[in-house]
Amino acid sequence: MNFGRRTLLQFAGGSAAGALFTPIPWRLLWDSAVWTQNWSWIPKLPRGEVTEKFSTCTLCPAACPVKARCVGNQPVSLTGVAATAESNGALCPVGLAGHHLPYHPKRAVLPFRRRSVNGKVAVSPLSADEAAAAIAERLNALPAGQSTVILDERPGRVTSRIYQTLAAKLPRGEYVTSPQTEGGTLAKLESLTGTPAAMNMAGADLVVSFGTPLLDGWGTPGRVFAARDRFRLIQVEPLLSRTAAAADLWIPVYPGTEAALALGLLNLLTGAASGWTPEKVQSVSGVPAESVARIAAELKAAKAALVIADGDPGGGAFSPDEQSLFAALNLAVDSAVHPCGVPRVTRPIEALPDASIGVLLCDAASSGAGTPWRVIARKLAPAAMVVSLSPFLEGYGRHAELIVPAPAYLESLQEVPTAPDAPAAGFALAPPLIPARPGATEPAEFIARLAGEPVTLSVELKKHVEALHATGKGEVVRYAGGEVTPVKDFKTSDELWNALNQGACWRQGLPAGMYASKPSARLLQAAVQSAERRLAAGGQTDPARPLMLITTAWRATAGNAQVSPLLTKLYQESELREPGNSAAIHPDTSQKLNLKHGGQAILTTACGSCPVAIVVDAGVMPGVVSAVIGPTVDSIGAAPRNGGSTIGDICAPDGDAPWRVTSAQLRRA
Amino acid sequence: MKHSGKISFFAGFAVMLAVGWAGFPRLLYRGTPQPLSFSHKVHTGEKAGMKCEDCHVLRASGSFGGVPALESCAGCHAAPMTGTAPEKRLIDNYVTPNREIPWLIYSRQPDNVYFSHANHIRLAKLACKQCHGDHGDTDTLRPYQEDRVSGYSKDIWGSSISRISFGRGRRDGMRMDDCVSCHREHKVSDSCLACHK
Ligand code: SF4
Numbered sequence: 001m002n003f004g005r006r007t008l009l010q011f012a013g014g015s016a017a018g019a020l021f022t023p024i025p026w027r028l029l030w031d032s033a034v035w036t037q038n039w040s041w042i043p044k045l046p047r048g049e050v051t052e053k054f055s056t057c058t059l060c061p062a063a064c065p066v067k068a069r070c071v072g073n074q075p076v077s078l079t080g081v082a083a084t085a086e087s088n089g090a091l092c093p094v095g096l097a098g099h100h101l102p103y104h105p106k107r108a109v110l111p112f113r114r115r116s117v118n119g120k121v122a123v124s125p126l127s128a129d130e131a132a133a134a135i136a137e138r139l140n141a142l143p144a145g146q147s148t149v150i151l152d153e154r155p156g157r158v159t160s161r162i163y164q165t166l167a168a169k170l171p172r173g174e175y176v177t178s179p180q181t182e183g184g185t186l187a188k189l190e191s192l193t194g195t196p197a198a199m200n201m202a203g204a205d206l207v208v209s210f211g212t213p214l215l216d217g218w219g220t221p222g223r224v225f226a227a228r229d230r231f232r233l234i235q236v237e238p239l240l241s242r243t244a245a246a247a248d249l250w251i252p253v254y255p256g257t258e259a260a261l262a263l264g265l266l267n268l269l270t271g272a273a274s275g276w277t278p279e280k281v282q283s284v285s286g287v288p289a290e291s292v293a294r295i296a297a298e299l300k301a302a303k304a305a306l307v308i309a310d311g312d313p314g315g316g317a318f319s320p321d322e323q324s325l326f327a328a329l330n331l332a333v334d335s336a337v338h339p340c341g342v343p344r345v346t347r348p349i350e351a352l353p354d355a356s357i358g359v360l361l362c363d364a365a366s367s368g369a370g371t372p373w374r375v376i377a378r379k380l381a382p383a384a385m386v387v388s389l390s391p392f393l394e395g396y397g398r399h400a401e402l403i404v405p406a407p408a409y410l411e412s413l414q415e416v417p418t419a420p421d422a423p424a425a426g427f428a429l430a431p432p433l434i435p436a437r438p439g440a441t442e443p444a445e446f447i448a449r450l451a452g453e454p455v456t457l458s459v460e461l462k463k464h465v466e467a468l469h470a471t472g473k474g475e476v477v478r479y480a481g482g483e484v485t486p487v488k489d490f491k492t493s494d495e496l497w498n499a500l501n502q503g504a505c506w507r508q509g510l511p512a513g514m515y516a517s518k519p520s521a522r523l524l525q526a527a528v529q530s531a532e533r534r535l536a537a538g539g540q541t542d543p544a545r546p547l548m549l550i551t552t553a554w555r556a557t558a559g560n561a562q563v564s565p566l567l568t569k570l571y572q573e574s575e576l577r578e579p580g581n582s583a584a585i586h587p588d589t590s591q592k593l594n595l596k597h598g599g600q601a602i603l604t605t606a607c608g609s610c611p612v613a614i615v616v617d618a619g620v621m622p623g624v625v626s627a628v629i630g631p632t633v634d635s636i637g638a639a640p641r642n643g644g645s646t647i648g649d650i651c652a653p654d655g656d657a658p659w660r661v662t663s664a665q666l667r668r669a
Numbered sequence: 670m671k672h673s674g675k676i677s678f679f680a681g682f683a684v685m686l687a688v689g690w691a692g693f694p695r696l697l698y699r700g701t702p703q704p705l706s707f708s709h710k711v712h713t714g715e716k717a718g719m720k721c722e723d724c725h726v727l728r729a730s731g732s733f734g735g736v737p738a739l740e741s742c743a744g745c746h747a748a749p750m751t752g753t754a755p756e757k758r759l760i761d762n763y764v765t766p767n768r769e770i771p772w773l774i775y776s777r778q779p780d781n782v783y784f785s786h787a788n789h790i791r792l793a794k795l796a797c798k799q800c801h802g803d804h805g806d807t808d809t810l811r812p813y814q815e816d817r818v819s820g821y822s823k824d825i826w827g828s829s830i831s832r833i834s835f836g837r838g839r840r841d842g843m844r845m846d847d848c849v850s851c852h853r854e855h856k857v858s859d860s861c862l863a864c865h866k
Contacts, residue, residue, distance in 0.1 A: 007677045014681025022689020023830045027697070034819035037779075045780045050732050069732075069783075069866075077783060077866040 048072020054479040054503020056416045056430040057095045060368035060556040062220040063416040075099040083482025090222030097564035106393045108405040146358030153178040154365035156417035169451035176349040178367035179658040180317035183420035188323035200423040201227045204336035206302035210309035211237040217555035219421030240619025255548045256661040257285035259531040262325045268296035269332045272524035304336035314370040314553025314629045319657035321530035328527040331519035342425045364390040364406040370558025370630040372648040389443035395560035407436040428505035469493035479503040542663040549664035551629045558630025583612040586622040600669035610645040694830045700812035706755040710808045733786035773813035775824040783866045
C-alpha cells in the first residue's frame with residue numbers, strides 16, 4: 001500500500017465522515033452557542049447570597065408593594081406581596097420588569113444641554129451646578145406675563161407639598177399637575193362637596209365604568225382583581241377593550257358622547273336632566289334606549305355602586321364638565337364611596353393660559369398616562385425653557401433643553417401616596433435597593449436650590465412619618481408576613497420610620513358611614529348644564545376628517561414613563577397587544593376605505609399625519625379609529641428615534657378635555 | 670492495492686470515532702479539585718445520621734440556602750472531632766480564620782435561570798436524588814469539571830457525552846431541555862417565564 005496525497009485525502013474524508021458520528025460537531029455547536037452568551041463584556045450578575053427585600057412600586061400611582069429577590073444585593077426579580085391586601089401578590093407587567101429600568105438604553109447619566117445651532121441640534125454635557133446657573137439666568141430674565149411652572153404628575157406626595165412651597169418662591173412660580181391622573185371622578189366629587197372621597201371597591205356590588213381600563217391597568221391590580229368576583233361590571237366604551245371583553249356587560253358608545261348616557265341615567269335616577277329620555281340618549285350616543293333603562297335600573301337596585309370615569313391612560317381624561325356629571329351619578333345612587341382619604345390638590349396644566357410658561361420644570365414621576373407633548377406644548381411661551389428632571393432622555397426629556405438626571409426606580413428613597421382605588425388614605429416608602437448613579441439629583445432638591453430654599457427629601461419624609469406617628473392613627477402593614485401593627489403601638493417615630501424603610505405601608509382605618517347625602521338640586525342642575533355644554537361643543541365633526549380617532553395605551557408606558565425593552569419584546573413577540581402606531585378599524589370602515597388588515601395607511605388629523613399599520617377588528621365601532629400610543633419606540637428605548645410623528649403627537653388638544661377624541665382621516669399609504 | 674482507498678477512508682473514520690468518543694470528552698473538560706475533601710457518606714451514614722436538608726436548608730422564607738455556609742460546619746467542627754487530615758485542614762484553613770470554603774458547585778445554573786428548590790421539594794415532592802443522583806452517598810468529592818468552551822459544569826450537560834443514560838432512574842443532565850421534558854411529563858407549566866424571570 002502506497003502512502004501518498006490520495007491516501008491522505010481519503011483518510012481525511014473518512015475522518016470528516018466519522019466526525020459526524022461523534023459528539024464533536026454537535027457538542028461544539030451547543031457549547032459555542034452558550035459561549036456567545038458569556039462573553040466577558042456581557043454584564044454579569046454578581047454571585048452572592050440570595051435574599052429578599054421589600055419596597056413599593058413607584059412607576060404608576062397604584063403603589064403596589066414589591067418583593068425583590070436579590071442576589072448579592074442586586075435585585076434580579078420583582079414580585080408582588082401576597083400577604084397584603086394592597087397587592088394580593090400581583091404586580092402588573094411594567095412593575096414586574098421595573099428593576100430593568102436603571103439600565104434602560106435611554107438612561108440619562110449626566111446633565112446635558114440641547115441647543116439648536118444653525119438649525120442643527122447640538123448637545124453639550126454640563127455639571128448640575130452649571131445647569132442650575134443656566135436656569136437661574138433664565139429665571140432672572142423671565143419676560144412679563146410668563147411664569148415658572150413645576151409640573152408634578154404625581155400629586156398627593158410630600159414632594160408635591162414641597163413643590164407648592166417652592167413654586168411660591170420662584171419668579172411667578174406656579175405648581176401644576178398632570179392633565180390626567182387616576183382618581184379623576186373622586187377628585188371631582190371632592191371639589192363638588194368639599195369632602196375627600198375614597199372608594200371601597202371590595203364593598204361594591206356594581207361598577208359602571210366609563211372608558212376606564214378597570215381590569216387592564218387601573219388602580220392597584222391585586223386589589224381590583226381580589227374584589228372582581230363581588231361586583232358586576234358594566235363597561236361603557238367605544239371599543240371591545242380587554243376590560244370590556246371581561247366585563248359582565250359591554251355598552252358600546254360613540255366616542256365623546258358618554259356624557260349623553262350619563263345624562264340619561266341621571267334623568268331616570270333623579271329626574272334632574274329632563275329631556276334626556278332613553279330615546280334621546282340613543283340618538284346621540286348610539287346606546288339602545290332599553291340599555292339606558294337597564295343600567296339605570298341596575299344602579300337604582302345596587303346596594304353599593306360606583307361610577308368610575310377615569311378614562312384610558314392613552315385616551316385622555318374626561319373634561320371637568322363631564323366629570324361633574326359622573327360625580328353626581330355617584331351621589332345619586334347608594335354608593336361605595338366613603339368620606340375618607342386625604343384632600344387632593346390638583347391643578348391641571350390646562351388651567352394655565354396658552355403660551356404662558358417661560359420655564360417648565362418637569363418632575364420625574366409619571367402619572368401613568370400617555371399625555372401627548374402637544375397638550376403641554378400649547379402652554380409654553382415661544383422660546384420657553386423646558387427642564388426635564390428625569391432618569392431618562394426620552395419622555396418629556398425628548399423636548400427638553402436641559403436634562404438633569406434623577407435617580408431611577410429603586411435607586412433612591414421615594415414615597416408613595418394614596419393609590420387612586422385605595423379605600424382609605426395610605427402612605428408608603430419605597431426604600432432604595434441599589435445605589436444611585438453618581439450625578440443623579442433628586443428633582444425636589446434641585447428645584448429647592450433654584451428657589452434658594454435647600455431641602456433634603458429624606459428629611460422631609462422623616463418629618464412626615466413623625467407627623468403620622470404623632471396622630472397615633474391608622475395601622476402599618478409589613479410586607480414581610482403581612483403583620484398589621486396599629487401606629488399607636490410604635491413607641492417612637494424612629495420605630496415607625498424603620499418599619500416603613502424595611503417595606504411596609506401605613507393605611508388609615510376604614511371609616512364608618514357613607515359619603516355625603518343625596519346631591520342637591522343645585523349641584524345636579526350645574527352638572528347637567530355643564531355636561532350639555534360640553535356635548536354641544538364636541539358635536540361638530542370636520543367633513544374632511546370624518547373618522548373619530550380615540551387612543552389607548554398601556555399604563556406607565558408612554559408620556560413621561562419608560563418601560564423595560566425586554567418586557568415589551570416579550571409582549572410584542574407573543575402578540576398579546578397591538579404594537580404602538582397601529583390603528584384598529586371596524587370591517588365596515590375597512591371596506592369603505594379599501595384598507596386591508598396588515599396594510600399601511602396614513603392617519604391625518606388637524607395636527608399632522610403619521611404612518612400606521614391597519615388592524616381590522618370588529619370590536620371597534622364603525623367610523624372609529626382606535627390607535628395605540630404606548631408603549632412607543634421611545635419609551636422602550638429600542639429604535640432610533642422616529643423622525644416623523646407618532647399617533648400621540650397628532651392627537652389634538654381639545655379645550656379642557658386634553659385629547660379624548662380627534663377628527664381624523666385614514667387613507668392608503 | 671485494490672481496496673487501499675477504502676482502508677484509508679475507514680481508518681480515518683475509525684480514528685475519528687475514537688477521538689470523538691474517547692479523547693474529546695477528556696479534552697473538553699478541565700478538572701479542578703474541590704478545596705476540601707468531604708464525605709457525604711460519613712455525614713449521612715448511621716454514625717452522624719444527618720439528612721440532606723439538615724445542611725442544605727430551605728429557609729423559612731422558602732428560599733434555598735444552597736451549599737451550607739461555614740458556620741454550619743463550624744457548629745460541629747469548631748474543635749477537632751475526628752482528628753482526620755481533612756478535618757484539620759477545615760479547621761486550620763477555614764474555621765479558625767473564619768473564611769468561607771470556596772466550593773465549586775456542580776449543579777450551578779447560569780444567571781438567567783430561576784430555580785426554586787421549594788417548589789420542587791415541597792410541591793413536586795421530588796427527592797434530591799432525582800436531580801443530584803447519588804451525590805449524597807459519595808465518600809469523596811469528585812473534581813469539578815468545567816467545560817472549557819461554555820464554562821458550564823459537566824453536570825449541566827450530564828455525565829455521558831452522548832446524553833444517553835440507561836436505567837439510572839433519574840435524569841442525567843440539567844440542561845433546559847431536561848427541565849422542559851420533566852415539566853411536560855408532569856404536566857406543569859413550561860412557559861419561558863416559569864424559569865427566566
Ligand atoms: S400597577 Fe403601577 S405600581 Fe403596580 S406594579 Fe404596575 S406600575 Fe407598579
